[in-house]
Amino acid sequence: MKDIELKLDNTSILPHSEVKGHITVNYPGRYDGVVINTQILDSNELVVYRSYNGKKISQNVSRLFISKDNMPDNIAEFTASIEFEPKEKHDVKFRVSIIEQHKEIENDVVFAKFSA
Numbered sequence: 001m002k003d004i005e006l007k008l009d010n011t012s013i014l015p016h017s018e019v020k021g022h023i024t025v026n027y028p029g030r031y032d033g034v035v036i037n038t039q040i041l042d043s044n045e046l047v048v049y050r051s052y053n054g055k056k057i058s059q060n061v062s063r064l065f066i067s068k069d070n071m072p073d074n075i076a077e078f079t080a081s082i083e084f085e086p087k088e089k090h091d092v093k094f095r096v097s098i099i100e101q102h103k104e105i106e107n108d109v110v111f112a113k114f115s116a
Contacts, residue, residue, distance in 0.1 A: 001026050002026065002106075002108060003025070003026055003027040003028075003098065003105070003106040004023065004024070004025050004026070004027060004034065004096060004097070004098050004106050004107065004108050005023070005024045005026070005108055006021060006022070006023055006036075006094060006095075006096040006108045006109070006110050007021065007022045007024075007110070008020070008021050008022075008094065008110055008112055009021070009022075010112075011110070011111070011112040011113060012112065012113050012115075013082060013092060013112050013113065013114045013115075014114075014115075014116070015082060015083070015084060015085050015086065015114075015116055016081060016082075016083060017081065017082075018050070018079050018080075018081055019047070019079065019080045019081060019082075019112070020077065020078070020079055021036075021077065021078050021079075021080070021094065022075070022076075022077050023036070023066075023071075023075065023076040023077075023078070023096050024074065024075055025071065025074040025075075025098060026074070027074075027098050027105065027106060029100070029105070030100060031068060031098045031099060031100040031105060032067065032068060032099050032100050032101065033065055033066050033067040033068045033069075033070075033071070033099055034065070034066050034071070034076065034096055034097065034098055034099065035063065035064065035065045035066075035096070035097050035099055036049070036063070036064045036066075036078065036094065036095070036096045037063050037094075037095045037096075037097075038062065038063075038080070038092060038093065038094050038095070039092070039093045039095075040082065040090050040091075040092050040114060041090055041091045041092070041093060042088075042090055042091075043086075043090055045082065045084045046062040046082075047062060047080050047081070047082050047092065048060045048061065048062060048080060048081055048082070048083060049061050049062070049064040049078060049079070049080045050079045050080060050081060051078065051079045052064060052066050052070070052076060052077065052078040052079075053066070053070055053071070053072075053076055053077055053078075054077075055070075064078060065099070066078075082114055085116055086114060086115055086116055088115075089113060089114065089115040090113075090114045090115070091111055091112070091113060091114075092111065092112040092113070092114050093109060093110075093111055094109065094110045094111070094112065095107055095108070095109045096108050
């Protein structure tokens with residue numbers, strides 16, 4: 001079992017659709033929280049996070065930190081979207097990391113496909 005695991009409900013993403021993800025932390029040590037970074041390969045566009053654990057995010061954020069205090073049972077869920085029309089297919093890299101005292105301890109990566 002991995003120390004941190006990221007799963008997406010769907011790895012085929014359409015423009016303006018909701019992306020749902022689930023994070024499970026099995027790390028036995030102390031940690032402050034998790035951070036999710038996303039990159040749309042071969043593009044300058046961003047993935048925008050909309051909510052985590054049922055809480056709406058008011059600003060447009062493209063990097064999301066979730067404190068351990070907001071992760072009951074070491075589990076977190078998030079939603080995100082991509083708000084542009086692609087001219088070609090793109091790979092999207094979702095990377096989640098366990099953070100302790102500003103250092104990355106462990107991470108997991110999932111790739112998705114983005115196209116119109």
